[in-house]
Amino acid sequence: QVQLVESGGGSVQDGGSLRLSCVASGDTVDNWCMAWFRQAPGKEREGVAAIRATRSNSYYADSVKGRFTISQDNAKNTVYLQMNTLKPEDTAMYYCAARYYCYSASWSRSLDYDNWGRGTQVTVSS
Secondary structure (H helix, E strand, C coil), rough: EEEEECCCEEEEEEECCCEEEEECCCHHHHHHHEEEEEECCCCCCEEEEEEEEHHHHHEEEECCCCCCEEECCCCCCCCCCCCCCCCCHEEEEEEEECCCCCCCCCCCCHHCEECCCCCCEEECCC
């Protein structure tokens, strides 16, 4: 198991940027497929991005491709989500999650993730 704590959320204007951080403890992030999910009120939790750095694999939802970048710093045992050109529809609670395997066909299935953080709120105003 791995424990996850997110930070970096906040309120920004349309077109702004934020960087979310997910600090892991209990194991190294390099052993896991690390992902970011988000959930807006009244909507299902959706996968935003995932990374399995040891295999140089990263995945993105179509809605964030070209705007968001997932990365990890093994020395800090931290995964980041750089979010640029934010839109009001990006408003949601963002969660960090971990599972052992990353598959291109299923990385965004939230039920397959065993480890979750408590989330950090991102609000984008127009």
